[in-house]
Structure formats: C-alpha cells, structure tokens
Amino acid sequence: MRVASPDLEQLVGMLRTMLLIRAFEEKADELFALGRIHGTMHLSLGQEAVAVGVCAALRADDYILSTHRGHGHCLAKGADPRLMMAEFLGKETGYCRGRGGSMHIADVRGGNLGANGIVAGGLPIATGVGLSIQMRRTGQVCVAFFGDGAANEGAFHEALNLAAIWMLPVVFVCENNQYAMSMPVRRAMRVERVSDRATAYGMPGATVDGMDVVAVHEAATSAVGRARAGGGPTLLECVTYRYRGHSKSDRQRYRGRDEVEAWRARDPIARLRARLTADGALTEAEADALAAEASAAIEDALRFAEAQPEPDPATLLQDVYA
Amino acid sequence: MRVASPDLEQLVGMLRTMLLIRAFEEKADELFALGRIHGTMHLSLGQEAVAVGVCAALRADDYILSTHRGHGHCLAKGADPRLMMAEFLGKETGYCRGRGGSMHIADVRGGNLGANGIVAGGLPIATGVGLSIQMRRTGQVCVAFFGDGAANEGAFHEALNLAAIWMLPVVFVCENNQYAMSMPVRRAMRVERVSDRATAYGMPGATVDGMDVVAVHEAATSAVGRARAGGGPTLLECVTYRYRGHSKSDRQRYRGRDEVEAWRARDPIARLRARLTADGALTEAEADALAAEASAAIEDALRFAEAQPEPDPATLLQDVYA
Amino acid sequence: MRVLTYAEAVREALRQALADDERVFLLGEDIGVYGGAFGVTEGLLTEFGPERVRDTPISEAAITGCAIGAAVTGMRPVLEIQFMDFITLAMEQLVLQAAKIRYMFGGTARVPMVLRTPAGSGTGAAAQHSESLEAWFAHVPGLKVVAPSSSADAKGLLLASIRDDNPVIFVEHKLLYRTRGEVPEAPVPIPLGVAEVKRAGDDVTVIATSVMVPRALAAAERLAADGVAVEVIDPRTLRPLDAETLVASARKTGRVVVVYEAVKTLGIGAEIAARIAESEAFYHLRAPIVRLGGQEVPIPYNRRLEAAAVPQEDDIVEAVRQVMAA
Amino acid sequence: MRVLTYAEAVREALRQALADDERVFLLGEDIGVYGGAFGVTEGLLTEFGPERVRDTPISEAAITGCAIGAAVTGMRPVLEIQFMDFITLAMEQLVLQAAKIRYMFGGTARVPMVLRTPAGSGTGAAAQHSESLEAWFAHVPGLKVVAPSSSADAKGLLLASIRDDNPVIFVEHKLLYRTRGEVPEAPVPIPLGVAEVKRAGDDVTVIATSVMVPRALAAAERLAADGVAVEVIDPRTLRPLDAETLVASARKTGRVVVVYEAVKTLGIGAEIAARIAESEAFYHLRAPIVRLGGQEVPIPYNRRLEAAAVPQEDDIVEAVRQVMAA
Numbered sequence A, B: 001m002r003v004a005s006p007d008l009e010q011l012v013g014m015l016r017t018m019l020l021i022r023a024f025e026e027k028a029d030e031l032f033a034l035g036r037i038h039g040t041m042h043l044s045l046g047q048e049a050v051a052v053g054v055c056a057a058l059r060a061d062d063y064i065l066s067t068h069r070g071h072g073h074c075l076a077k078g079a080d081p082r083l084m085m086a087e088f089l090g091k092e093t094g095y096c097r098g099r100g101g102s103m104h105i106a107d108v109r110g111g112n113l114g115a116n117g118i119v120a121g122g123l124p125i126a127t128g129v130g131l132s133i134q135m136r137r138t139g140q141v142c143v144a145f146f147g148d149g150a151a152n153e154g155a156f157h158e159a160l161n162l163a164a165i166w167m168l169p170v171v172f173v174c175e176n177n178q179y180a181m182s183m184p185v186r187r188a189m190r191v192e193r194v195s196d197r198a199t200a201y202g203m204p205g206a207t208v209d210g211m212d213v214v215a216v217h218e219a220a221t222s223a224v225g226r227a228r229a230g231g232g233p234t235l236l237e238c239v240t241y242r243y244r245g246h247s248k249s250d251r252q253r254y255r256g257r258d259e260v261e262a263w264r265a266r267d268p269i270a271r272l273r274a275r276l277t278a279d280g281a282l283t284e285a286e287a288d289a290l291a292a293e294a295s296a297a298i299e300d301a302l303r304f305a306e307a308q309p310e311p312d313p314a315t316l317l318q319d320v321y322a
Numbered sequence C, D: 001m002r003v004l005t006y007a008e009a010v011r012e013a014l015r016q017a018l019a020d021d022e023r024v025f026l027l028g029e030d031i032g033v034y035g036g037a038f039g040v041t042e043g044l045l046t047e048f049g050p051e052r053v054r055d056t057p058i059s060e061a062a063i064t065g066c067a068i069g070a071a072v073t074g075m076r077p078v079l080e081i082q083f084m085d086f087i088t089l090a091m092e093q094l095v096l097q098a099a100k101i102r103y104m105f106g107g108t109a110r111v112p113m114v115l116r117t118p119a120g121s122g123t124g125a126a127a128q129h130s131e132s133l134e135a136w137f138a139h140v141p142g143l144k145v146v147a148p149s150s151s152a153d154a155k156g157l158l159l160a161s162i163r164d165d166n167p168v169i170f171v172e173h174k175l176l177y178r179t180r181g182e183v184p185e186a187p188v189p190i191p192l193g194v195a196e197v198k199r200a201g202d203d204v205t206v207i208a209t210s211v212m213v214p215r216a217l218a219a220a221e222r223l224a225a226d227g228v229a230v231e232v233i234d235p236r237t238l239r240p241l242d243a244e245t246l247v248a249s250a251r252k253t254g255r256v257v258v259v260y261e262a263v264k265t266l267g268i269g270a271e272i273a274a275r276i277a278e279s280e281a282f283y284h285l286r287a288p289i290v291r292l293g294g295q296e297v298p299i300p301y302n303r304r305l306e307a308a309a310v311p312q313e314d315d316i317v318e319a320v321r322q323v324m325a326a
C-alpha cells in the first residue's frame, strides 16, 4: 500500500515531539547523575524518530506496548510529561502512583499499555490486544515495540506466529539499535535483518532507516493501514542507534567512539530540522524556538513533579487486586 | 553436499528396523487395548521412515533427543527392545527402572538422551549437547527430533538461533505428520513448510518425503555430514503421517478416513519392501521372513519384560539426586 | 438435585458464562473439535463457534499473553493449559505480567482472566504430566488460586473466577473429572476465599485440598467407626487463603493434619501449618502439626511407585491415628 | 585473612573452578566484555577466553537448556541468569527437565550444572527486577537451592555447587554484592545442606536467609544491649534444608522468628515454620512461631514503598521483642 507523505504541519509536529523526547531524556540523564533517581533507566536518545514516526501513524484510540526503553514511545503516544516525570520521580500523582517508575510507565487511558521490564514481554500481550480488537470490532490497531535483542526470545516467535495465523491488527516494530546491552546484533543472529524473520510467519516484513522519521512514518502508516483494514500483522524493523550506554552501569566497552560519532552524524532531529529549514518551512529561529519550547515543557514537568507528594507507605497494599 | 545412496545391505537393514518399530508399536497398541499399560502413549505407526532414515545416518556415539512419540527413534538408534518393553511395562529392569515409561524412555549409553513429554522440550537441550561436542572436540553429532506442532513453541526459535550463531553440530529433524493433536499444520502456521523457517536463522533447510526412507536417509546424511565437518546445523523437515490417533483419548474428529487411507497407500515399509523385491534384492519370502523376525523379536521382548520384577516401593526415593 | 461429573460441572459453568457475557471466550490447545485433552470443553465449539472457543497452536507463553492482552482491553478470557506442567512455559507472562500489571500501573488496569488447568498424578502419565504446582502461584501477590474438590465447587467457583476482575489460576484435578455430585442448575457463583467445612468433628482437624478432600472424607468415615470425630476442611481457594476458618478449627480440636498431593516441602500445607503455628490456635494445640504431602520425588511412571508418591486414604487414617496418639 | 566483597568472592570461586576443571564453563547474557549486569564476571573473559566465558543472546529458555545438554554430556556449565525474575522464562527447562532427567531416566544420567542469579529488591528496579523466587525451587525435588549471605559463604558454597553432580540454583543478593568479609584464598568448598549458627544465643532463635542475615545480626546486636540473647542461624542451603540445626535451636530457645525477603505466603519461612511445628521442638515452644516475610505485593518503585515491602532491621528488632513478650 502506497501512502501519502506527511504534510508540513505533521512534520513540524514530529519535530516538536522528537525535541520533547530528547529534552526529557537529557533531563532524565541529568537527574540520574545528580543521584535524584532511584533505580535504573534506559534512555532512547538517538532513537526518537522511531517512536515518533510510528506513533504519528496511529489514532488516539490505538494501543501501543512499549519496552524498558520506553520514555519516547510514551511521549510520542501523547502522554503528559508532567505525569511521566512525576512517575519517574516516584510520586503519588505519577502515571503509576510511583509504583512503576521508568521501566513501567503506562498511560492506559492514552493507549499506552505500558513499558515492560522484560525483554519481549509485551509481544505476547500484543496478540491479545489484537484479538480483543478483532473480537470487539473496533477498528483499532496495536503497535508492539521491541528491540533487536528481543527478537531472539521465544516470545517473539510465538507472538508473531499467533498474530499471523489469526490475522491480528498488530504491527511489530523492532528498534534495531545494533546492540542488546553489550551483544552486537550480528553475533546474536545469523540473518542480516530482523525483518528477514517475517517470512517464517508468512507476514510482510520491511526494514527502514530509523534515523529518518519520514521513512519510519511512511512504513508505519502502510503497516497500520493494512492492520486496520484486516490485512493482518507486519514486522517493521527500524535501523537506529542508542547514543548512550544501555543503562547506567554500562561502560560501553563493546563499541568505539568512532562508531557512536558516525551515528550521531545521522541524528534524526538534526536531519528533520535541516530539511524543514532548507525547505523554508521553518526559519532557524523558529526551529530554535521549538527546541526551547521542548526544554521549557520538560522544566515545567520537573517543577510539577518535584512539588508532588510521595506515596504514603500506609497505601503500600493498595491495588494489588481489583 | 551430495551423498552416496545407501547400498543394498543398508537398505535391508533399514527395512528390518522399520519392521521392528512397526511390530513394537502394534504390540504396544494391543497391550494398551488390553488394559495392560498404565498411562498414555503415542504411536509412531506410519512415521517409521523418519526415525530409521535419520538414525541410519548416525554413528553409534552420536546423540539423539527424542519426543513423546519416541519408540521409533529409540529402536532406530539401536536400543534393545527387551529393555524398552520392560520400561513400557514399568519394570525395574527397564531402561529407566520403570520410572520413565513410554514418554521418557532413554538409552543414555546408546546415545538416546530421552523421549520428552514436553513439546519442543528437547530442542534447547540439543544446543547444549552440540556445544559440549564442540568444546570436547569429539566429532559427534546431535539429532533433535520434533513435531510440526513443536515448531510454534518459543523453544524452537531460541534453540535454532543458538545453534546457528554458534555453528553447533545439531540436526533439527521435524516430523511433520500434518497435525499437532487435532491442530492441522496449516491452521497453526502461515508458511507452507516448516523448513521455510530455516532462513530466519541463516541455516540451511530442506523438506523431504518422510514416507521414503531413502530420501530421508540421503538428506540426513548430508545434514549430519555438514554438522560433523563444522558446517553447523540444518533444519530437515520430513513430511509424514501418523496412522493412529494422537494418543488413546483421540476420536480423530479432525480428519477423515479417506485422508488416512491416502497416506496409508504411501506406506514407507511397503514402499521399501516393494523396491527391494522389485530390484531382486529380496524375495517375497525373504521379506516375509524379515517381518516375522521382527514380530518374533517383539514377542521375545514382551516375554522378557513380563518376567521382570516391578520396582520395590521402598526404592521410591532413589536417584532423585546423584 | 441433578448429579453431574466434575468435568460436566466445569463445562456447565463455561457454557453459562459464555452465554451470559459476550466478553467471555475460551482459548487453548485442542479445546475445539477435540474437546480438550480431558473432554471438558466437548460440544462448546458447536454451541459457540470457533471465535469464542478458539483452538491455539502449541505456544503456552503466547496464548497466556494473549489472554492477558485481551483481558486488559475489555475481554474476559478463559484459557486452558492442557496440563498444569506446561504452565512452566508461561510463568513469565503469568507472574511478571498478569499478576503485576495492575499494581505496577498504579491501579489503572485490570486483568480479568482465568487459567484453567488439570493437575495431579494418578493417571500413569509420569513426571512431566503430573505436576501439582499450585503453591508456586499461591506465593504470588496479584494472582488468585482456586482448587475445587467437588462438582458443585467446580461449577460455583469457576463462575466466581470468571466474574472476578483478577487473574485466577483454576486448578482442576484429573482424577476428580469423573467423580459425581449434586450441582445446582442456576449459575450461582461460590465466593472465592472461603473455606468449607466438608465434615464437622471435634477431635482432629484434617485440612485437605483438591483430590485429597474425598480421600480425607473417606478416611474420616473409617475413623468415625473407631470413635474419632474428624473435621474435614477444604480451603477451596489457596490464595487468598481463608486462614480464619482453618485456625478456628485448629483451636477447637487442638490437633491438625494437613493433606495435599504436591511435594511436601513448600506445598500449600507448609503455609497452612505456618499460619496455624503463628496464630492464637498455637496455644490450643495438643500435638505437633502433621503435614501429609507428596514425597520428595518427581512422579514416577510405575503404578505402584506412583501411588506411593502421594498420600492415599490409608496414609490419612494412619496420620490421624498418630496425631491422636501424640 | 583477606577481605573480599561478596561479588569478588563469587568471582574468585568462578576463576578457581575454571582453572581447576576444564569441563567448567560459564554462559549467560553479557557476562563477557560487559562483565555481567553486576560486574561479577569482570575480567574472566580476558582470562579464559570467549569459549569458556560465553556471551549468549537473550534466550533464557534456550541457554538453560544449553546448560542442561552440556551437563548431561560431560561438561559442568555455570549459567548466569541476569536477574532472578527472568528465570520465569526457563521454568520448564529447569523444573521439568534439569530437575527430573536423572529420576525419569532411572539414574542413568546426571545434570551437574549451576544457575547463578542475582535476586532481591532494594535497588529501585521495581516489580520485574526484584524477585525473590527461591521458594519455588525449594519446592522441586531434584534441584538444590543455595543462598549465601556472606563473602566466605558465597565462595565456599559456589565451589561446592560447581562440584555437585546435581542442578543447583545459586541465589546471590544484589545488596550483598558490595558487602565485605574475610575469605580464604584456597578453593575450599563449604558443604551444601549445612546451616550455620551465625551468632549463638539462648533466648530466641532468629532464622534468616540471604540479605536478612546481616540485618538479623545487626538486630541481634541491638537486642543484646537490652539483654536479649539472640541466636541467628542461616540455613544457607534451602534445599536440602538442614532442619536438624534449626529444630535444635528452636528446642533450646523455645522462641522462633523466621526472617526472609520473599513474599511471606509460601516463602521459605513457611517451610521452616512448618518443619519446627511438626518437630519435637513443638513441645518446647513458648510462643507462636513468628514469620517476618515480604509484604503481599509486587515490589514497588518508590524508595519508601520499596523499603516498606520487605523486612528491615527495625522490623526484626520489633518481632523479637514481640516474641519475647508472648
């Protein structure tokens, strides 16, 4: 299915969301460095185009299932950065009442059925979301994000097969960022592309440049359209890169600086900005203003979050059961 | 790798083993019908060519990992029918001291690392056997049998990927007998052939007629040869059919008699026998004698097994730990 | 009242739930035309069609996740795992996802699903088809665990499980499927978390679960002839556990035997014994708390070994005699 | 004697085992150049090369099966599962295969493998990275379960585990990795199945496991100031459990508190309480057996909630005071 390219307004919107994600991640990094965050976190710096290009292809009532590296997906699906930041700081008014934190932020109302601490853990769940959509006949679509490393879990295999045989409206989006923690993708599988595995399920597969939000958006729009029309699932691989370490304990001995620099030179935000300014769609000043807006929104979110109350330990046992 | 066709002596040997399996299975069926077997069992009637064609390609010190439908594999790998029958009857002198029964017969010394009650349960273990062979540098090979239904388990995916990336000396042999219990293979996967999945792991895949022991043997010899030479794993699919129900509770409402009859018309034993008699390699009388020999061996095994002692309940707790 | 087998009672609950609520659907391996490995879903495919009685490939993790995803988005799936042993393939989805989603998400989601599964030994199916793993699930906050011992309980508890808004592990026992008992026709749920005194008595409390309940009742009958009045209690729900009822009985009789099929160490009887030992009933105990659980072995194939591996009626009689003598 | 962190002690055991026995090898996710998620295998890749310190893809079931297959055919693999939570993906291989192979095959095979895994909460990693699931494994005949609480135990017990001919689940606690203690340089195994009295006392027995051992010792120190002599015992091996040592102490003091991090219901403390309640020590108990386990919740992210979810030193002091007052 050929799809129309995004119009200028959409492109500016995508730039705005990518900037917001970047600002969120940079702030998260800073908070962690300051010792203000408990636990760990996984930053998606460099991967913004995937979250944004895919989610821009969705309706508000569509679903996503996210991963441990999920801040970007969450924002791209329309979450409120204030409530996200509050969750990140473990506050009572955060998305998960401070129970979830970075690795479990969910915005169920907004269609984000949650980040997931388990590699590939969301993929089987996505089949159920797809089945439920099919049975309720609502015309929704479910996107399941996962990493290159997740593609070697049994859950990946079972879930893709189930979605394929039942023609479920699920788009499986692989963020191939070259590594699973320290494991390079080429040592973890003997195929060139994760999307080469689509044929094993009789479903369409595609690989796109995950540093190009327009390419991601086009491919996602096509896959989402097919899913919505009853054409079944797609495996969409977006080739991308994470700029930072896997998590905070990572000394990155498995890769060189040159490699990181080479990928940074393909930065998805710089690329879209350059395109929009070259096209005359944005002036440099307007583009700078967008970046400043994003930073301001995150500063605002942080101020909001800081002012929020901590959960009361007396509420510890709430919400284990419905 | 092209391999030499089996010589006449080998072919007669294969016929002999197929007949032995058939006689074992028919006797097992009879014992069950008489209420003399506790539990359940899964007969491989119709699938004899796979077990025999593959195991004939192995050295005595090679390994196999078998399945719930494992009597044939066990005999083809050279097990003693007496000890198998004793196990089947739950006797102290059976292969597993009566602890395992039909679903767990193992002949560890003979290289059969066991039937398995868990669909796809042997596949991950096979990777470890392969790795151990590679590390011990013994030049052995490991064959892992599994069914078409097993190809939808996560374990299949993980195991094949692991074997592929480490170039392990493992041959994955799928006995595609058209059904997983009541589930037809075409409803359980959207690919034509199980071997179509080999490409997802960057390993060679092949599909052969599993009712033709010569075809199975050639394909297995080639895959085993590659594994032994350090060329890594293969996914070999043998298209076959089980004549009887899945297990004793099966009323076979998912298939028609015509279908069963059509497959029976391609019987692997009748086919090899016809070929050998047509070639003049065997007279009809000689062929009949082989069949009689097989029946006699099974009758002997049964007499042996019947005379064996039951385990003493006082030994219940033995062998939980080494 | 009508008499149904336990399998029929389960089927009736499924049929009524399917008929009552269009969000309910069944999924599992061979539950359609085959009717399930133990025939429990027999006929439901014809009645409700393949969308609501859905055969799946052999993919225990994915079908469990499928139930979770459907539950989170408004359906009420009832999943069958063909043998309890195979639940080992779905532990991540059950324990790290289904049980935790609600809590991790701060109460913003719920996971109303039931996982039905046949458990236990006694059919000659050996070590990989005879597991009794309910204690694992009873260890997990966020899950509920139900184990009916009679036809009536099977029906009523299954209806309640399907109406519950949480993930419920519903443990059926293979040897009970053919047992018979009176079952009301109307779809009346039996509340989860409530134990039942199956037989009243003052001398000794026997707490038994699942297939051990009929064995305990038979043993109690024999012991009554000797003048020992046994109180037999079935917790019915293992999580949440109705400790109050158990403790009250222990307090009354001062003597407790806990009988369960699972491996003794860390089976449900460990928790029951510990609950009583930490309770007020402690001060009323007249003898050590006896646990009669499965032997510390995988279930063997041979019929005599298999029977020796789990408590039988005679063992219960013996244990009660011992605790009376203590 | 040299002082090592717990992580260093584990590493030293691995290094010595690798050097001593060529059948030993390590496999796991990111154990090579990364050094493991907690740095435990740091440097071993350089020392022993990628064949014996083998990075794997993220495939917990397959790498567990890989260890099993290698063990059955003559190797002695030591597998790392990056967080104990992820063991949920390998339950079938561990419980239906590794634990049962020997028994099902009538004693003709053995499975000498060790599965090392970091467990527990306290690092802010929330519900899916903080599990304490050791009780599940202690329920399974055929497995052994070890949970060291000090550097010396970590080294000695790991050496014994690697030399053991059975599958051993070796539970390391994340919060203990940086704790320090004296460790002998020589590769001396500490026998499995033997509890250790970590502090002697006559008034009350505190049985604690893993990270709760240092907390119990700190609590005992404080209670000593109040004149309460606490005996602290660490079972060290959870299966087989050295019930004899525990029962003897309970008999001596007549008062028992069991402290463990896992969810209280059906955590290891359930078994320990039940063992004591069914033993001769029953007749010597002066108070109900107190269990101090984790709260019945998934581990929450927020730091204060997380701390409230599991027993802390103060809680132990409090529990001991209560049992002394009972």
Ligand SMILES: Cc1ncc(C[n+]2csc(CCOP(=O)(O)OP(=O)(O)O)c2C)c(N)n1
Binding pocket: A042, A068, A069, A117, A118, A119, A120, A146, A147, A148, A149, A150, A151, A175, A177, A179, A180, A181, A246, D029, D058, D060, D082, D086, D089
């Ligand atoms: C089942 C499971 N195994 C291991 C981990 C530890 N872990 C967290 S993220 C990660 C790497 C994941 O790689 P990939 O899927 O490529 O995602 P990325 O981190 O690159 O975004 C690992 C090994 C986990 N969380 N879950």
Ligand SMILES: Cc1ncc(C[n+]2csc(CCOP(=O)(O)OP(=O)(O)O)c2C)c(N)n1
Binding pocket: B042, B068, B069, B117, B118, B119, B146, B147, B148, B149, B150, B151, B175, B177, B179, B180, B181, B246, C029, C058, C060, C082, C086, C089
């Ligand atoms: C993990 C698991 N799931 C389900 C079963 C129940 N079961 C036993 S055999 C079988 C069908 C297997 O089909 P296939 O792999 O094609 O082998 P076949 O029986 O056809 O030889 C099923 C569902 C099982 N033993 N293990």
Ligand SMILES: [Mg+2]
Binding pocket: A147, A148, A149, A175, A176, A177, A178, A179, A180, A181
């Ligand atoms: Mg990655």
Ligand SMILES: [Mg+2]
Binding pocket: B147, B148, B149, B175, B176, B177, B178, B179, B180, B181
């Ligand atoms: Mg089949």
